[in-house]
Amino acid sequence: MAESAEKEKIKWTTTIIISTSLKSCEVAIALENRSHKVRYSASVENGSIIFSRTGVAFLLMDAKECFMSAEEIFLAKIEKFINIHQNSFLLLSAALHGLKEWKLMFRIQQRFLGSNLRILPVHNTVNAIDLMCTIAKITSKPYIDSICYRMITTKAYIIEQSPIWKTLQKINLSDSFNPN
Numbered sequence: 800m801a802e803s804a805e806k807e808k809i810k811w812t813t814t815i816i817i818s819t820s821l822k823s824c825e826v827a828i829a830l831e832n833r834s835h836k837v838r839y840s841a842s843v844e845n846g847s848i849i850f851s852r853t854g855v856a857f858l859l860m861d862a863k864e865c866f867m868s869a870e871e872i873f874l875a876k877i878e879k880f881i882n883i884h885q886n887s888f889l890l891l892s893a894a895l896h897g898l899k900e901w902k903l904m905f906r907i908q909q910r911f912l913g914s915n916l917r918i919l920p921v922h923n924t925v926n927a928i929d930l931m932c933t934i935a936k937i938t939s940k941p942y943i944d945s946i947c948y949r950m951i952t953t954k955a956y957i958i959e960q961s962p963i964w965k966t967l968q969k970i971n972l973s974d975s976f977n978p979n
Contacts, residue, residue: 811936813852814838820845825924826859833932844880850935856884857931862893862900874910881916888934889918890927896920 814836821827822839826848831837843849848857858880865873881887889907893900904918921927936942958964 810834811932811939812836813850813935813939816840816843816847816849816851818843818845818847821848821859824859826927829924829928833928844876844883846876847880848931849884850931852940853886853935853938854884855886855888855931855935855938856880857888857890859890859892859927862891862896862903865891865903866899870906874907877907877911877916881911881914885915886938887916888931889916890921890930891918892921892923892927894922896922 812834815830816838817827817830817840819839819841827837827839830848844858846859848859850856858877860873860877877889880889891900891904891907896904900920904920907916907918919930921930937946
């Protein structure tokens with residue numbers, strides 16, 4: 800237990816590739832302030848934030864900008880983004896996600912249904928940074944291994960403690976059904 804507590808205290812840092820269009824944006828500055836190695840690139844899609852070690856990519860879009868531009872323009876941008884990045888997230892930023900914003904997210908979801916795009920509403924910079932870092936952190940190698948181990952252990956514990964499983968064992972049906 801003490802060993803895992805020590806591991807949690809270690810600050811997680813990684814290399815992040817950010818679109819040059821976000822260079823003066825609060826998100827980029829906040830990521831730099833968290834001691835991440837930030838690299839800027841003009842060759843990635845505008846608004847992109849890529850966690851290179853985990854392969855997770857985020858496209859930061861403001862809902863207001865989506866409403867001001869033609870739907871085909873921002874949908875083409877999203878499509879290009881998801882065609883490049885296998886593990887992609889769209890962070891749709893708005894101070895308040897009202898009916899217009901939810902309808903926008905619904906249209907985007909309908910358009911990209913079945914793709915590898917996940918849409919996440921964010922309200923501010925801190926919310927966006929926390930969300931991106933959490934997703935990138937839990938998909939990185941040492942953390943994903945730990946999460947898989949915990950899930951397997953939890954599954955075994957649940958099966959072991961399940962009253963249904965105990966009943967099946969009592970009536971000798973456990974041989975015909977093996978959850979492992």
